[in-house]
Amino acid sequence: MALKRFSDEPAFVLHRYDWSETSLVLEVFTRNxxxxxxxxxxxxxxxxxxxxxxxxxxxxxxxxxxxAEVRTLKAAHWQGGHVMPTGEALISGSYLNELLMRLLARDDPHERLFDHFTTAVQLLAEKSDAQQLVLRAFELLLLRDIGLLPDLAHESSTLTELDPEQRYVLGQESGLSPAQEGDSQALTGEQWLDLQSAMDQPAPFIPTLRACAACLQALRLPLRNLLHYHCGVRVFKTRQLMLDVQAMTRQRPPTGLDADVPSEPQPTPTAP
Structure with missing residues (x-):
């Protein structure tokens, strides 16, 4: 029986393992x-x-x-378009790779998610000042694409439409629910509705990016908690790497993976 062959498939390398003294096993994310x-x-x-x-x-x-479960690579060509992200953007991109490794099952196509990932990597390489926005937009679209994000236009328990003037929080199991007074992670119904509307667009990455700009700080912890919950981890390896770099250099750069305590501006460290 002839082996199945696949040619010129758009792809990204997510991770790699030693296979022998001369070979590697690659975990790759392909479009189809x-x-x-x-x-x-x-x-x-x-x-x-x-x-x-x-x-x-x-x-x-x-x-x-x-x-078989592990196929044999026959050819690989750089598609072009942008250079590899460097510095902080490289760690942010590695964080996106880690999310895909933890949340995607093998042989489960996600064509739209692949396109979102392509856009995110390109923006990380080209716009170093937009890392937090890029990460939040990708987290939202990833969770939505794999079915782990609740509908952001309705309360999860009652399925009633959000009141644009009220404030709501995103819980790990409860979805969207009315916020308690003083909840720093709450967004207004109008903001949640804007995020849902942006993700419903035919090409949602840039609209979602813009929608995130108005609620960036409040989104970070709820999305992080939701991702930790579904990945079953306390801290992502790439986030720990950034924290270790900060500890060694005694600097706290304002990246998308940065801790939540504010700090004075410091020079940007180079990724290890």
Whole structure:
């Protein structure tokens, strides 16, 4: 029986593992096949044509064969369009990779989510001052695409439409519910409705990005708590990496993964 072959599939490398002295197993996110595993044979050799191409946060075209859990990589080409994010943006991009690794099952296609990820990586590479907005927009669209975000136009328990003048909080299990007085993580009904409307657009990333701008600080903790809950972790590895960098340099850069305590402006550290 002939092996299945797939050619020129848009993809990103999310993670990689040692396979042997010369080979790697790659976890990749593809547009039409979802997250899959590929073995890249001989990629560690200095003469390998794959060596300078198979980098994270780079748009690629991949070809592979096989129908087992781990397929065999046959070709890889850089798609072009932007350079790899660097510094803080590289850690932010690695955080997006970690979310996809934790939340996406293998062989489960998410074409729209792939397009959102492509936009997010491009913006991280080109707009270093918009990292927090990019991360919040992607978190919302990721949770919505995989069915973990409640409808933001209605109270979750009663299914009644939100009152634009009232304030609501997003809970891990309860969804949207009326806020208590003084709740710093609450948004007005109008803000939640704007976010839902933005995500309902045919090309939602940029509208969602703009909608996040008005409620950035209040969104950060509810989304983080929701992601921790569904991923089953206390802290993401990439966030811990940023905290470790800050501890070593005694600096607190205002990135999308930064802690919630305000600080004085400091020079931006270089990602390790």
């Amino acid at each position: 096949h979802g997250r899959i595993a590929l073995v890249a044979k001989g990629v560690k050799r200095p003469t390998s044509q794959f060596r300078p191409v198979l980098l994270p946060l780079q748009p690629l075209h991949l070809s592979w064969s096989g129908d």
